[in-house]
Amino acid sequence: EVQLLESGGGLLQPGGSLRLSCAASGFTFSNYAMSWVRQAPGKGLEWVSAISGSGDNTYYTDSVKGRFSISRDNSRNTLYLQVYSLRAEDTAIYYCAKGYSNNYYGIFDYWGQGTLVTVSS
């Protein structure tokens, strides 16, 4: 059974930083692209970043380029999102999502339950 478990969220001040983690199990982690998708309270879904199975290729939405960094440790079956220079508009539930295949990164066939990041002074 595929399981994705996010952690690392919390309450932070504007300008702060944190690292989100997503522990994966139930599939061969290194064979699949992974993404982070966020959802502001009461709002819709926004894709944030993706990484290929090997970790060689990374992609970001424009609003987070230069502030967020996606990475993975295939030996630990773990996905990361390092977040810097947090803004109020980054407040959201951050979901880890598994890509359908390494060729179809952008289809998200499994999702974690999310971790809440709140940015407020």
Add this chain to the structure above:
Amino acid sequence: EIVLTQSPGTLSLSPGERATLSCRASQSVTSNYLAWYQQKPGQAPRLLIYGASTRATGISDRFSGSGSGTDFTLTISRLEPEDSAVYYCQQYGKLPWTFGQGTKVEIK
């Protein structure tokens, strides 16, 4: 970026009725790389449809997707109470991948 506009915003129907949800793209979606997700309150989204019309594993055949280019439709036949949720379309043909704003389906 490709903007996806979903309509209607809310759909209120009775059990057994058919729901038709629309998703319109601001430009043609590459290779019909269009997916649909269902999200219930307090839960993560669930993949229903990809490639505009292919049902994901384990998804009921009451859910069907159609369309091409810029106009796509999700149809839920014979609505059941558990279909009450927000439904999102998403294009994955061109970065950044984008979602529609969602259609809320309410069961009377």
